[in-house]
Amino acid sequence: MDLRQAYLDARAAGATRHRDIAAALGVTEGMLVDAHVGAPAGGLQARRLRRDFPRLLAELSRAGELMALTRNAHCVHERTGVYEHLSAQGEPGREIGMALGEDIDLRLFYSHWAHGYAVREGEQQSLQFFDAQGVAVHKVFARPATQLAAWQALRASWADPDAPAPQWRHAAPPAPVDAPGVDADAFRAGWAALRDTHEFFGLLRRHGLTRRTAMHLAAPEFAQRVDPHAARVLLEGAAANGTPIMVFVGNKGVIQIHGGPIKRVAVMGPWLNVLDACFNLHLREDAIAEAWAVRKPTVDGLVSSLELYAPDGELIAQFFGRRKPGQPERCAWRQLLDGLVDDRAWSQEAAGCTA
Template sequence: MNLNPIYTDPYSPQALKQEWSELCLAIPRLRIREAAATLNVSEAELLATECGSTVTRLNLDWPLIFESLSATGPVMALTRNDFAVHETTGLYTVTDHSDDGCRVESNTVNLQLLTQVIHVAFGVKEASPNGPRFSLQFFAADGSAIHKLYMTAASDLKMYHALIKQLTSADQSQHQAIQSPPRFNRFNIATFNSRRVTQTTTHLHRDTEDFYSGLIKMGIVSPLVETSSSTLTFLRPDLFHPVLNKVAAQDLYITICVRNYGCIQVYQGPIQNIRITGPWFNILDEHFSLHLNTEAVSGFRVNTQSTDGKQVLKTLEIIDANHQMIALILLNAGQETDNVNLWNELIAEEISRGNCLG
């Protein structure tokens, strides 16, 4: 199998399509993200090889997209980074949008999407055990996936197909032009700022600041955090399963956040169905799923933030070997004092048992 070097133009879409087909035969159930990595190309380049068949390249008419998605009925929204996949199912209700991005907030789907980061979109039809599966997928200029929307059994497929027809681009070639990847690591993100989109390569603490600033803008975290002081405690990586089991047993309403450099997606509520599959820690609930690659987790930061000596936020920051955040977990705002105390005691118990790193 001849692997195409990434970001080399031109390449042969026909050869790439053949290599993808051979790879799928050799490794059944291989996901497109892993296939793209194996073939040394981006997801967008791989999908484009199916244009004219099961994939449709789309124009980015955001007002039409937002209006139509709000009327499509329940969808499954998916946002991921290298080590975590966050899925929520519900209405895709766009509550605010501008030239920079949009805010989606409904019964369960809660996210902020930076449309400035998105350069190409596809309508995708793929086979599944339950029949054809339809999705709308958005990609950055380097061909990496930013956000995906999958139709569900309760979605209005007539609305979806009408939207795809209206958005269909005149360009349905099987070649997808992409830009070279940014010269910074995978977790340097776009700042979630309504006035501009910036990118940074400087300090790791900016990674944390940008994550929290995005959550402040979404109303997930109090603005008080901007002026608060922080105390960091590091916990061992193998505590993730027992800590989340305790959260599930206590029926605590928590917030779980995953982001990449173009989207922050949030779930707020209880968790119930926890399963371990190989290296993957999974939460598999009715309207929410989380898939976390535990092999990438180097530990937790317990971030206790306070203003004027009063505790306002205690979060679990799941970090990788570079101390950059994979995901963020905190207690939902506005809960009763008993639940706040229970959450704090749960974390304090692990610290007191000597489960700290370093």
């Protein structure tokens, strides 16, 4: 198949998103982008990048304001700001890193970053990163306020004209299933003994559980299933009363986080959107199979969240009240989340939170 021509035909027919065009053509987005390496000016163009991705991201601060985009199959998270305070540790190619800027807040798992490209189409310029199958893990877009000279210099310095064509791998194996013979009582006791939200990952590993199954096994005071449209109610409530929130969206390679208030919530067909100046969220409500109100004990008191799951059990998004370490969560956030739950086992008591 001539992917370049097929792409042009799809564009002419009105298709816009690379991911959707690639799916219609039976390839991954990375395969579609790579097919445009060396393409002539005027359409989609791509250049392969050198593969020291932690160092590349650490240099992005030179370009000033950029837009970070992370998505999974059902949700897109876009945050505008500066890539600051980048760090990474671990053996080359398998580093775990962070970006802890005021606006760009990322958790980075570089073992899932296989290929990178400098992409241009018309006036839109980006850096795009894909896993070994060609599924996008992260994208960086130039913005009107981007320092274009530094941005262009960075794109040029990281281009690798001698890079070989990727050897794309087959689709990743299915998500792990739960281990047999789970001791539900021991798991619930472990949940009740949590002292930090990050300990939850270890709890799942010790008991061989997927995250969604953990919700079903949890004690009712720690997890309650709520209406799949709960995210809409929560976001509209947070926008109305100004409660600052945190929105986590990720895939295997990146978790991207928004922290702060939101203002404009809009529903457009199946899409639930936040459309603010520096933060956009696009969530397919019709893909939400389960929604859970969740609590975890910590040294700072209960930390509450809303978690959304796809039909295959994958985590789509998480919503928290914004807080700083060492501080309890805000009562306004806890009351928003409590309002989604209709069960006496889930206490409406807001004690231990802050105003």
